[in-house]
Amino acid sequence: MALLTCQDLALGYEGKKVVEDLSFSVDPGDYLCIVGENGSGKSTLIKTLLKLMPPVKGQILTGDGLKQNEIGYLPQQTEVQKDFPASVKEVVLSGCLNRSGLGPFYNQAEKRLAFANMEKLGIANLAKRCYRELSGGQQQRVLLARALCATRKLLLLDEPVAGLDPKATADMYQLIEKINANDGITVIMISHDIAAAAKYASHILHIGHQKPLFCGKKADYVASDLGKAFCLAKGEEA
Amino acid sequence: MIIEKLSLYFQFPFVRYALIVGVLISLSSSLLGVTLVLKRFSFIGDGLSHVAFGAIAIATILNLSNNMLLVVPVTVLCGILLLATGQHTKIKGDAAIALLSVGSLAIGYLLLNLFSASANLAGDVCATLFGSTAILTLTMTEVWLCIGMSLVVIAVFLLFYRQIFAVTFDETFAKATGIKANIYNLLIAVVIAVIIVLAMNLVGSLLISALVICPALSAMRVFKSFKSVTLCSVVISVVCTALGILIAILAGTPVGATIVAVDIATFGMFSIIGRLTGGRL
Amino acid sequence: MKKPFWSILVLLLLIGLLGGCATSESAAEKSTAGDAAGETVPGNTAAGDTVTGGTAAGDAAAGGAAAENQPAAAGSAIDLDLTQLSSIMVYSEVFSMMERPEEYMDKTIKMAGLYSCFYDETTESAYHFVIIEDALACCQQGIEFIWQGDHAYPQDYPEEGFMIEVVGALQIYEESDREYYRLAATELTVK
Ligand SMILES: Nc1ncnc2c1ncn2[C@@H]1O[C@H](COP(=O)(O)OP(=O)(O)OP(=O)(O)O)[C@@H](O)[C@H]1O
Numbered sequence: 001m002a003l004l005t006c007q008d009l010a011l012g013y014e015g016k017k018v019v020e021d022l023s024f025s026v027d028p029g030d031y032l033c034i035v036g037e038n039g040s041g042k043s044t045l046i047k048t049l050l051k052l053m054p055p056v057k058g059q060i061l062t063g064d065g066l067k068q069n070e071i072g073y074l075p076q077q078t079e080v081q082k083d084f085p086a087s088v089k090e091v092v093l094s095g096c097l098n099r100s101g102l103g104p105f106y107n108q109a110e111k112r113l114a115f116a117n118m119e120k121l122g123i124a125n126l127a128k129r130c131y132r133e134l135s136g137g138q139q140q141r142v143l144l145a146r147a148l149c150a151t152r153k154l155l156l157l158d159e160p161v162a163g164l165d166p167k168a169t170a171d172m173y174q175l176i177e178k179i180n181a182n183d184g185i186t187v188i189m190i191s192h193d194i195a196a197a198a199k200y201a202s203h204i205l206h207i208g209h210q211k212p213l214f215c216g217k218k219a220d221y222v223a224s225d226l227g228k229a230f231c232l233a234k235g236e237e238a
Numbered sequence: 239m240i241i242e243k244l245s246l247y248f249q250f251p252f253v254r255y256a257l258i259v260g261v262l263i264s265l266s267s268s269l270l271g272v273t274l275v276l277k278r279f280s281f282i283g284d285g286l287s288h289v290a291f292g293a294i295a296i297a298t299i300l301n302l303s304n305n306m307l308l309v310v311p312v313t314v315l316c317g318i319l320l321l322a323t324g325q326h327t328k329i330k331g332d333a334a335i336a337l338l339s340v341g342s343l344a345i346g347y348l349l350l351n352l353f354s355a356s357a358n359l360a361g362d363v364c365a366t367l368f369g370s371t372a373i374l375t376l377t378m379t380e381v382w383l384c385i386g387m388s389l390v391v392i393a394v395f396l397l398f399y400r401q402i403f404a405v406t407f408d409e410t411f412a413k414a415t416g417i418k419a420n421i422y423n424l425l426i427a428v429v430i431a432v433i434i435v436l437a438m439n440l441v442g443s444l445l446i447s448a449l450v451i452c453p454a455l456s457a458m459r460v461f462k463s464f465k466s467v468t469l470c471s472v473v474i475s476v477v478c479t480a481l482g483i484l485i486a487i488l489a490g491t492p493v494g495a496t497i498v499a500v501d502i503a504t505f506g507m508f509s510i511i512g513r514l515t516g517g518r519l
Numbered sequence: 520m521k522k523p524f525w526s527i528l529v530l531l532l533l534i535g536l537l538g539g540c541a542t543s544e545s546a547a548e549k550s551t552a553g554d555a556a557g558e559t560v561p562g563n564t565a566a567g568d569t570v571t572g573g574t575a576a577g578d579a580a581a582g583g584a585a586a587e588n589q590p591a592a593a594g595s596a597i598d599l600d601l602t603q604l605s606s607i608m609v610y611s612e613v614f615s616m617m618e619r620p621e622e623y624m625d626k627t628i629k630m631a632g633l634y635s636c637f638y639d640e641t642t643e644s645a646y647h648f649v650i651i652e653d654a655l656a657c658c659q660q661g662i663e664f665i666w667q668g669d670h671a672y673p674q675d676y677p678e679e680g681f682m683i684e685v686v687g688a689l690q691i692y693e694e695s696d697r698e699y700y701r702l703a704a705t706e707l708t709v710k
């Protein structure tokens with residue numbers, strides 16, 4: 001059974017459509033990469049999948065017993081309060097909250113998980129630092145560690161490598177691949193890095209102007225005219 | 239000399255109650271200071287205190303034996319109302335708060351003027367606004383009510399500490415990962431409303447924001463994690479309140495204003511400490 | 520780390536709820552508090568301390584507090600000297616006096632304040648007050664007093680607004696079917 005099924009979905013803000021005619025499904029273990037131009041509605045799709053905003057039309061069905069608190073999320077932009085006093089450790093730990101009960105303390109297992117994720121992202125040495133005093137790339141890694149803590153079945157990433165240096169970017173892709181392959185976690189990722197998408201993803205969703213242009217297996221996409229054109233254009237840029 | 243005076247004053251039960259109740263109220267009010275500052279809810283505190291004033295006016299006119307029984311529910315209700323409207327559209331929410339708070343202040347005062355049987359109207363109004371001696375003139379019922387509500391606020395905060403952190407830090411992420419952010423926002427609103435009603439006893443309705451926000455702001459000057467800021471603001475708030483009450487009864491100054499003055503002085507001190515340490519703590 | 524936390528939390532909640540509930544029993548609380556007040560009010564000379572429940576609890580309501588003190592006649596010893604307190608303390612103590620007069624019955628009280636007089640045309644009698652102001656000078660409380668002995672109004676009384684000091688015991692009296700409290704002043708000095 002599919003983890004997520006979108007039927008004839010139309011997305012938008014206050015009734016104004018941004019994208020329509022979206023129909024696709026995501027199976028457990030998939031690695032879906034969403035590509036498209038700026039403003040095509042990728043982030044909007046993710047927010048709608050997360051039920052942060054209602055769809056204009058159509059519906060999203062969840063299957064395989066997927067619950068909201070089994071999802072990890074990395075937003076494109078965080079509306080984190082400007083002068084919030086929070087240490088890196090506290091921020092990462094807050095990702096464990098959706099698997100946790102009441103009371104002011106996290107248990108040992110949750111602390112271990114948070115620490116492991118900080119290690120994975122190379123920010124263990126920053127644990128005591130204040131979040132708002134980190135560089136953009138460091139903040140991005142902290143939020144990724146938090147997202148990983150929250151993930152149990154599905155991980156949604158909105159441009160996870162934005163702001164990361166080349167080495168961190170490569171590490172990041174490998175990390176996501178490992179999570180997907182070894183832990184069996186379904187990944188939905190937005191990326192402008194079409195080469196990486198072609199390399200790691202199992203499925204690709206290409207959103208064009210108001211309409212999805214392609215949705216299916218990666219191999220088919222690379223073979224299609226659209227995929228060729230897009231890959232080529234990107235290749236020339238680089 | 240001062241010690242003698244103090245030990246003399248401590249033999250009065252109302253001084254002891256004032257200290258106990260004052261410490262508990264300031265403890266519970268400082269807990270949500272950070273949340274209040276960061277969620278830009280400071281104005282809700284002000285608005286609610288005016289609502290509470292209106293409710294007190296009505297309770298006075300109705301000659302209720304214990305006006306807290308009316309004031310608490312009314313204020314909590316308005317807190318929920320304000321927060322609910324504030325969520326959807328920003329500007330409307332602001333206007334709603336302004337309208338509700340100024341409206342209840344005006345109507346409260348008007349009603350008092352028209353119907354109050356009390357001979358000393360200006361005094362009543364002034365006491366509610368500035369809390370000059372309110373904490374020293376609590377009835378036993380009010381003492382117990384204050385202690386009970388403070389303890390409930392503290393318990394709720396401890397119970398939902400991590401949720402409050404998550405919802406304050408990044409509401410979107412919290413919602414996306416299955417935390418019932420709306421419920422916690424509601425809870426925060428209710429707790430804030432209760433705190434406002436409590437704090438009115440301590441400093442009066444005009445000085446509430448200072449009592450709630452000053453300790454958090456001071457702590458944020460020096461400390462950089464949520465836990466340390468929360469702990470520090472609790473300590474600041476309790477110490478300042480106790481000190482304020484003691485100074486007030488020794489020097490005969492108005493209690494509310496004295497507490498707030500001590501709070502402000504502490505803020506200045508912590509600003510300097512923050513500069514000196516460069517926020518390394 | 521965990522265990523103590525949870526037990527503290529449960530304790531807090533319990534106390535909190537009890538606190539909430541206890542308000543209904545606060546009437547009872549009040550009278551016990553009254554006893555405490557009676558015992559600890561400063562300025563007590565030996566007279567105040569020696570008394571322990573000598574009188575049977577005849578009337579349960581006000582019994583405790585009233586029984587505390589020797590009859591005021593015992594001497595001019597002052598049970599409660601408000602002139603020793605800071606202004607805000609005076610105001611609060613007077614408030615508590617008005618709130619729970621039964622606890623202060625028959626105690627000898629010394630207080631200072633502004634003299635004020637109110638002449639009632641209908642009863643053709645003058646009522647005298649000591650006015651106490653709070654720190655903001657916006658709240659006032661007046662305590663009525665009656666000067667014992669042969670003093671003619673207005674000749675013997677000070678002028679309105681003068682600072683006076685009175686010593687006397689709090690007593691209850693009835694007028695037109697309502698109960699009032701006043702200080703039966705044995706001394707009045709203009710300062
Ligand atoms: N809060 C909002 N209210 C109204 N319209 C919005 C809002 N956010 C985005 N839009 C509009 O919706 C469209 C899609 O935005 P979206 O953020 O989904 O683009 P995107 O594909 O994620 O772009 P990018 O690659 O730049 O991240 C844009 O045209 C944008 O103007």
Ligand SMILES: [Mg+2]
Pocket residue numbers: 042043044076158
């Ligand atoms: Mg986007």
